[in-house]
Amino acid sequence: MAADLDPFATDAPIRPPSLGAVGAARWVWRQLTSMRVALILLFLLAVAAVPGSVFPQRGVSPLKVQDFFTNDPTLARVLDSLSMFDVYAAPWFAAIYLLLTVSLVGCIVPRVRAHWRAVRSLPPPAPRNLHRLPVHRSATVDAADPQAVVAAVATSLTKRRFRVRTSEDGLSLAAEKGYLRESGNLVFHVSLLLLLVGLGVSALLGYKGTVVVVEGQGFSNTLSQYDTFQPGRRFDESMLAPFSFRLDALDASYLTDGPRRGQPSAFAADVTVTDSPGAAEVPVQISVNHPLGVDGSKVFLLGTGYAPRFTVRDGNGDVVFSGAVPTLPQDAAFTSTGVVKVPDAQPDQLAFQVRFTPTAPSQVDPLLGPASTFPEDDAPRVYLGAWTGDLGLDDGVAQNIYALETADLEQLGNRALDPGESWQLAGGQGSITFDGVSEFGNFQVARDPGRFWVLVGAVGAIAGVVVSLTVRRRRVWVRVTPDETGRTLVTGAGLARTEDSGLAAEVDQVVALAVAEVAPAGEEQR
Amino acid sequence: MTSQTLAQASNVAVYGAMVVLTLAMVAFAADLALGSGRVRAAEAARSVSVRRRAAATPASDSVVDDRSAVAVATPPGPALGERDDERWGRIGISLTALAWLLLTVALVARGLAAGRPPWGNMYEFVLAGSWWTLTVFGFLLVRGRRVGHLGGVIAGAALVALGVAVVQFYVPAADLVPALKSTWLWIHVSAATLAAGVFTVGTAATVMFLLADRYERRSLTSTTGGVRDALARRLPSSQSLDRTAYRAYAFAFPLWFFVLVSGAIWAEDAWGRYWGWDPKETWSFVTLVIFAAYLHARATAGWRGRSAALIALVGFVAFVFNFVGVNIFFSGFHSYAGL
Ligand code: HEM
Numbered sequence: 088m089a090a091d092l093d094p095f096a097t098d099a100p101i102r103p104p105s106l107g108a109v110g111a112a113r114w115v116w117r118q119l120t121s122m123r124v125a126l127i128l129l130f131l132l133a134v135a136a137v138p139g140s141v142f143p144q145r146g147v148s149p150l151k152v153q154d155f156f157t158n159d160p161t162l163a164r165v166l167d168s169l170s171m172f173d174v175y176a177a178p179w180f181a182a183i184y185l186l187l188t189v190s191l192v193g194c195i196v197p198r199v200r201a202h203w204r205a206v207r208s209l210p211p212p213a214p215r216n217l218h219r220l221p222v223h224r225s226a227t228v229d230a231a232d233p234q235a236v237v238a239a240v241a242t243s244l245t246k247r248r249f250r251v252r253t254s255e256d257g258l259s260l261a262a263e264k265g266y267l268r269e270s271g272n273l274v275f276h277v278s279l280l281l282l283l284v285g286l287g288v289s290a291l292l293g294y295k296g297t298v299v300v301v302e303g304q305g306f307s308n309t310l311s312q313y314d315t316f317q318p319g320r321r322f323d324e325s326m327l328a329p330f331s332f333r334l335d336a337l338d339a340s341y342l343t344d345g346p347r348r349g350q351p352s353a354f355a356a357d358v359t360v361t362d363s364p365g366a367a368e369v370p371v372q373i374s375v376n377h378p379l380g381v382d383g384s385k386v387f388l389l390g391t392g393y394a395p396r397f398t399v400r401d402g403n404g405d406v407v408f409s410g411a412v413p414t415l416p417q418d419a420a421f422t423s424t425g426v427v428k429v430p431d432a433q434p435d436q437l438a439f440q441v442r443f444t445p446t447a448p449s450q451v452d453p454l455l456g457p458a459s460t461f462p463e464d465d466a467p468r469v470y471l472g473a474w475t476g477d478l479g480l481d482d483g484v485a486q487n488i489y490a491l492e493t494a495d496l497e498q499l500g501n502r503a504l505d506p507g508e509s510w511q512l513a514g515g516q517g518s519i520t521f522d523g524v525s526e527f528g529n530f531q532v533a534r535d536p537g538r539f540w541v542l543v544g545a546v547g548a549i550a551g552v553v554v555s556l557t558v559r560r561r562r563v564w565v566r567v568t569p570d571e572t573g574r575t576l577v578t579g580a581g582l583a584r585t586e587d588s589g590l591a592a593e594v595d596q597v598v599a600l601a602v603a604e605v606a607p608a609g610e611e612q613r
Numbered sequence: 614m615t616s617q618t619l620a621q622a623s624n625v626a627v628y629g630a631m632v633v634l635t636l637a638m639v640a641f642a643a644d645l646a647l648g649s650g651r652v653r654a655a656e657a658a659r660s661v662s663v664r665r666r667a668a669a670t671p672a673s674d675s676v677v678d679d680r681s682a683v684a685v686a687t688p689p690g691p692a693l694g695e696r697d698d699e700r701w702g703r704i705g706i707s708l709t710a711l712a713w714l715l716l717t718v719a720l721v722a723r724g725l726a727a728g729r730p731p732w733g734n735m736y737e738f739v740l741a742g743s744w745w746t747l748t749v750f751g752f753l754l755v756r757g758r759r760v761g762h763l764g765g766v767i768a769g770a771a772l773v774a775l776g777v778a779v780v781q782f783y784v785p786a787a788d789l790v791p792a793l794k795s796t797w798l799w800i801h802v803s804a805a806t807l808a809a810g811v812f813t814v815g816t817a818a819t820v821m822f823l824l825a826d827r828y829e830r831r832s833l834t835s836t837t838g839g840v841r842d843a844l845a846r847r848l849p850s851s852q853s854l855d856r857t858a859y860r861a862y863a864f865a866f867p868l869w870f871f872v873l874v875s876g877a878i879w880a881e882d883a884w885g886r887y888w889g890w891d892p893k894e895t896w897s898f899v900t901l902v903i904f905a906a907y908l909h910a911r912a913t914a915g916w917r918g919r920s921a922a923l924i925a926l927v928g929f930v931a932f933v934f935n936f937v938g939v940n941i942f943f944s945g946f947h948s949y950a951g952l
Pocket of ligand 1: 122271
């Protein structure tokens, strides 16, 4: 069959590049914007995304990447040189989606133009030989006025929302409906572009940071307050909205019975927010599925933990530390660990390894150490290990605030304390008092300026694809001609671009319509 | 009833459904093996499509849209339960209906026992996914679609899924972790489990399509034989199977897109970011992209039919891996309570 019979064809056949740079460039462009290459790029995109789920990713779990390097440095280095720990920022990943984006633009622009023209024009006239179309029917009926029959069919097709063109001689018509299919398809692809643009804007201008805030303490949105911070590529500090908040209370509750005893059932933070310095204080609650939105930024409560409070006196009897020390939960019952570093202690610096159990066990496993039995702070206890010596805080190297490097330190002993108890260190090195327990919230603050467009793009894409996949675009042609014997031949044909099981029925119906216009006498279907 | 008895009743119903599904599979297998009357009907239908294929082969099929041609001349395929010698098929369908009923009971009892909708952990997701698979299948049958011949694959898929759920994922009924308490969860997970059902039905049709397609190719050169061809002889034409599969995927694709978007909205509320390439998100994305490739393939010359069907199969493998594999092999935010 000839190409001109498929008026919907979009695929350019593969041709070798014609001579010259312009010809070659045009050939590359035609390839890049072909369906075949789009298909291959989509497949590559799917394959390229997989390793990011197999190997730990720096952006998601940097600690696991470190572990990987410790466990198998050779393999880790090889993988790293292939960007396997930063898959979604890898040059090859970017290459795929950039090519796909270019292909998408190159594909959409001509199609929008073509569709714009198609929407405003009439369907192409009936091809000479309707029998060569994939769906066709014909019937022979008594002599009739062909023009009248065609006109009647045209009227009824118009009523059925077809766009109809009757030929100049009035003997044939062409009709088409389902333009919305292509509209939906274009909306879908344009929405994908919008979504990509939104993601791009966020990657440039957004930021994300986390901060631990202990009950009663506050946070103000400046760079130095963050524990971790991931800026977008074009981020600058003036983009930080000048809000602040105070954490008034944390409320975490846990299942107290049943098979999942100890599993968290709810947690929420009561905070007082100030939009900008001097503005009114507003009390709000932040909970797991209910973040706080301030001035384009969002504050999420990612998790909670315990911060036991200590007072430390040094060998001279001076109070050298007093405050809450956040500890990292190690298990579901909030057995938590942390460190108190007291560089100001005299004559020697002091440090304490802290293991905290909100509900202390009645017996301590000699191998695993004390483990909490319930996440609520029903019977809190700290297990301390005291050290003295040079903490190495002055050499400028950043230290993990939750870990203690003990290689150069001297151990002073271990002790368990309940709230209110103190421990006098050996050798007159000072004392530590366990004053009580506060809770802390781990907050994330994020600004995501492209977010709205990502959402619009996603919703538009879904709407577009639903329309595109439900609407059927079909063309129908009818021709009525007198035959040699003086009777009338009615021929109908149809063409659909995509899967369309109703097309045959449609053509049948159209032919039947034409036949019904004439008294059906000895008609024979062919 | 206490919540404990309800939970037990739910477990018993799941086991019951598995037994009944096994019987249903046997009945559907017997139907394929013994349903001789249908072979003739299928043969008649197929000879049309084979002839068309033979006629189309020499021509360049790069331009012609032969998909629409198919719709015309293929007489309707045989339906199960229409003829006397199809009692095996009818028995299979009845048993599947019974299994559906038992699964419904299992889910309702589980929901009552936990005091929340019954899709809060992997065990319940797989239960719900199987329920949707049978529901979609039943819906199509009730609507008069000729999908009875997919029964064996569908019953088998549901059986395997329930087996994996019971062995790998079982957890006692209980309340949820806070991150899972969200309206978006119910929307997101309902859509995801419905998508599981539609994808499974589509894949059953794709598997049957590949069998029928192979048979039709081989019958052009008269080299049919073997078990696969013996099964395929009783199937409707490859085109009609392809169409069934396409309809399912065309429904599932936007639905799956919605699953991703609703999941992202929920993830933002729960974890502070809407997309973070967590393994579950990654594999959902991979699944979506593969099915986008499938839809493209159906519109690309030289990729229709077999190649497109193979892409859809790869997509389904990614989907299943996402549903169960990711939770077993990778850790991420999505590691729900109990697993
Ligand atoms: C960014 C990646 C892309 C995705 C996720 C995607 C996805 C899809 C999907 C799901 C469909 C089927 C639904 C519908 O008919 O509306 C579709 C159709 C289509 N796409 Fe894409 N597409 C992408 C890129 C492209 C590119 C680069 C081109 C151009 C070469 C293209 C051209 C088309 C065409 C012509 C159709 C219509 C096929 C038909 O009529 O059935 N797409 N696309």
